[in-house]
Amino acid sequence: MARGKTLKILVLAGDGIGPEVTQQAVHALRSVADLGGHHFEFKEMAIGGVAIKKEGSPLPSSTLEAALDSDAVLLGAVGGNEFNQLPPDRRPEAGLLGLRQALGGFANLRPSFAWPSLSSNSPLKPEVVEGSDILFVRELLGGLYFGEPRQWDRETNSAWNTMRYTRDEVVRVTRIAFELAGKRRKKVTSVDKANVLEVSQLWRATVTEVARDYPDVALDHQYVDACAMHLMNTPRNFDVVVTENLFGDILSDEAAVITGSLGMLPSATIGGAVNLYEPVHGSAPDIAGKGLANPLGAILTAAMLLRHSGGLESDAQAIEASVRQVLEQGYRTADLARSSSPGIQVVTTQEMGKQVNETLNHIIDRGQALHAV
Numbered sequence: 001m002a003r004g005k006t007l008k009i010l011v012l013a014g015d016g017i018g019p020e021v022t023q024q025a026v027h028a029l030r031s032v033a034d035l036g037g038h039h040f041e042f043k044e045m046a047i048g049g050v051a052i053k054k055e056g057s058p059l060p061s062s063t064l065e066a067a068l069d070s071d072a073v074l075l076g077a078v079g080g081n082e083f084n085q086l087p088p089d090r091r092p093e094a095g096l097l098g099l100r101q102a103l104g105g106f107a108n109l110r111p112s113f114a115w116p117s118l119s120s121n122s123p124l125k126p127e128v129v130e131g132s133d134i135l136f137v138r139e140l141l142g143g144l145y146f147g148e149p150r151q152w153d154r155e156t157n158s159a160w161n162t163m164r165y166t167r168d169e170v171v172r173v174t175r176i177a178f179e180l181a182g183k184r185r186k187k188v189t190s191v192d193k194a195n196v197l198e199v200s201q202l203w204r205a206t207v208t209e210v211a212r213d214y215p216d217v218a219l220d221h222q223y224v225d226a227c228a229m230h231l232m233n234t235p236r237n238f239d240v241v242v243t244e245n246l247f248g249d250i251l252s253d254e255a256a257v258i259t260g261s262l263g264m265l266p267s268a269t270i271g272g273a274v275n276l277y278e279p280v281h282g283s284a285p286d287i288a289g290k291g292l293a294n295p296l297g298a299i300l301t302a303a304m305l306l307r308h309s310g311g312l313e314s315d316a317q318a319i320e321a322s323v324r325q326v327l328e329q330g331y332r333t334a335d336l337a338r339s340s341s342p343g344i345q346v347v348t349t350q351e352m353g354k355q356v357n358e359t360l361n362h363i364i365d366r367g368q369a370l371h372a373v
């Protein structure tokens, strides 16, 4: 077990609930550092709406430099209603996309895990969700998000974006998906729209070719529309799902239904110069500043940071085990408190973070690195 790890972590809390949930993730990381004898150096900078207001840009050059100079970037969320009228390239979201591009991580890992104590939280039947454990590998630097040309031509009242992938872009993300599937249940589902899109035909042909290098991993292909339905009907049939940028964005939010809340989902983006860690959810303006946000997605994101940037697997598992225990003890933020069953205690963002932290302290103190997920 690696001990005494040094990590420079850039914290970009961002907008809306970003700062509230990120604060709890940082608490968890500080506990891991204190108890495990690690040295984590935290620096905070601005991104998104808060950076537009402070520095006139959603991605100030100082933030970008600090990100490239760090070992890992932990981001909360960006975006807010007051920016909705701005063109895409000047919105808070443009800062996030610019950061992703500059860091170069192309494989966005989005696990969606049915936590046993939350199976009655999902609107799906418990017998459908129980045991689901899906890892989405979302391609993050291609497709409609970055393809050129893109424009809204007001003269002709028309607008266009470009979905473009090269073979190499598909190969590299597919390899990550197969490598990870090899360590899990050895099944990759590739999701595309090859019945309509040339890009998807290239995607499918490339994934099929790469799969030959991984004979012990099964591959199947699904069209994205059917996949959206299968995810809700038979989530247990999925292991690793690899897909392009926009499909992955949509399907991973859909998969939040399996866990019971979007606030439960973490993510890690790997493969670039510096890994980027962000919960899957956004800035949630509807609940910002009210102590209602679920910090567990951000806290589980901190666990992914320890795993993928720190090589600190047992510390990552200690965080995951703490989340599991706190949920088993009945603590719920409002998004998870659908039923007021006995034993359920509704808590604020801060209280939830505190419960996880206290449990984490016990677990690490006792050297109990329980395998949580």
Ligand SMILES: NC(=O)c1ccc[n+]([C@@H]2O[C@H](COP(=O)([O-])OP(=O)(O)OC[C@H]3O[C@@H](n4cnc5c(N)ncnc54)[C@H](O)[C@@H]3O)[C@@H](O)[C@H]2O)c1
Binding pocket: 017, 021, 076, 077, 078, 079, 080, 081, 093, 096, 261, 262, 263, 264, 278, 279, 280, 281, 282, 283, 284, 285, 286, 287, 292, 293, 294, 295, 297, 335
């Ligand atoms: N990574 C990011 O920074 C990121 C991701 C997604 C959306 N966004 C941005 O966030 C803004 C709001 O977008 P949206 O409302 O469509 O999506 P959202 O993810 O912010 O919220 C969708 C719904 O889920 C709820 N929710 C989200 N996170 C939650 C949490 N941690 N705890 C409890 N409930 C939670 C919200 O209250 C809302 O009802 C937009 O500007 C969007 O572009 C940013």
Ligand SMILES: CC(C)[C@H](C(=O)O)[C@@H](O)C(=O)O
Binding pocket: 079, 093, 096, 097, 249, 280, 282
């Ligand atoms: C805010 C937006 C640019 C982002 C995306 O679409 O990638 C978000 O929805 C996400 O899922 O991380």
Ligand SMILES: [Mg+2]
Binding pocket: 249, 250, 253, 280
């Ligand atoms: Mg999204």
